[in-house]
Amino acid sequence: xxxxxxxxxxxxxxxxxxxxxxxxxxxxxxxxxxxxxxxxxxxxxxxxxxxxxxxxxxxxxxxxxxxxxxxxxxxxxxxxxxxxxxxxxxx
Amino acid sequence: xxxxxxxxxxxxxxxxxxxxxxxxxxxxxxxxxxxxxxxxxxxxxxxxxxxxxxxxxxxxxxxxxxxxxxxxxxxxxxxxxxxxxxxxxxxxxxxxxxxxxxxxxxxxxxxxxxxxxxxxxxxxxxxxxxxxxxxxxxxxxxxxxxxxx
Numbered sequence: 727x728x729x730x731x732x733x734x735x736x737x738x739x740x741x742x743x744x745x746x747x748x749x750x751x752x753x754x755x756x757x758x759x760x761x762x763x764x765x766x767x768x769x770x771x772x773x774x775x776x777x778x779x780x781x782x783x784x785x786x787x788x789x790x791x792x793x794x795x796x797x798x799x800x801x802x803x804x805x806x807x808x809x810x811x812x813x814x815x816x817x
Numbered sequence: 818x819x820x821x822x823x824x825x826x827x828x829x830x831x832x833x834x835x836x837x838x839x840x841x842x843x844x845x846x847x848x849x850x851x852x853x854x855x856x857x858x859x860x861x862x863x864x865x866x867x868x869x870x871x872x873x874x875x876x877x878x879x880x881x882x883x884x885x886x887x888x889x890x891x892x893x894x895x896x897x898x899x900x901x902x903x904x905x906x907x908x909x910x911x912x913x914x915x916x917x918x919x920x921x922x923x924x925x926x927x928x929x930x931x932x933x934x935x936x937x938x939x940x941x942x943x944x945x946x947x948x949x950x951x952x953x954x955x956x957x958x959x960x961x962x963x964x965x966x
Contacts, residue, residue, distance in 0.1 A: 740870055740940065741940035741942075745951075790870070793870075793872050793877075794876070809870060809873070811870070811938065811940070814934070814939055814954065815934075815940050815941045815952045816910070816937050816941070817910050817930060817933045
């Protein structure tokens with residue numbers, strides 16, 4: 727199976743998180759050491775300011791890969807859509 | 818029956834009629850309707866705006882329905898959730914479940930709402946004349962969902 731290198735993903739930010747980060751999303755080339763959702767979150771927090779604040783450990787942030795909820799240990803792969811959002815409030 | 822994410826209102830009578838559409842196996846229909854409360858009792862217009870994650874929303878509702886079908890012997894399910902700008906007294910969500918007997922219909926209906934409240938990608942934003950704020954998730958919703966595990 728051929729592998730696209732470096733892998734790239736589509737980031738999506740929703741609801742209050744989008745408003746505070748000032749971004750609805752971006753295409754991102756995955757740094758080679760970032761393999762899981764938890765590592766991606768930590769890497770984004772490294773941008774500082776509101777990124778560090780909103781994505782700090784302990785802040786309630788949910789993540790979905792390709793439209794399915796995942797936890798911090800989930801693997802991020804080339805072509806994935808990775809969405810970060812606050813706990814949901816529908817219903 | 819397929820579920821729906823829509824801006825327009827739903828007609829309860831029509832939805833229930835369509836759901837059980839002459840099926841003589843149905844002995845019970847359990848229905849929940851969620852509505853917009855007036856959170857801003859003081860003067861002025863209150864709005865509630867519902868955002869969702871297109872692509873994931875429909876998939877999440879289908880997964881919640883599938884889980885309910887796996888746990889209880891039910892016949893059909895209809896979930897309708899509105900998005901966009903709503904106001905106090907507006908209907909937000911409908912969950913209707915049919916089954917032969919009432920225990921399964923009641924349980925599945927409550928389960929679907931508890932899972933929708935914690936897993937379906939919708940977010941509410943309250944608006945008043947002075948500004949808007951995102952509604953925060955409630956611990957009670959997580960507790961309610963956890964009891965089904």
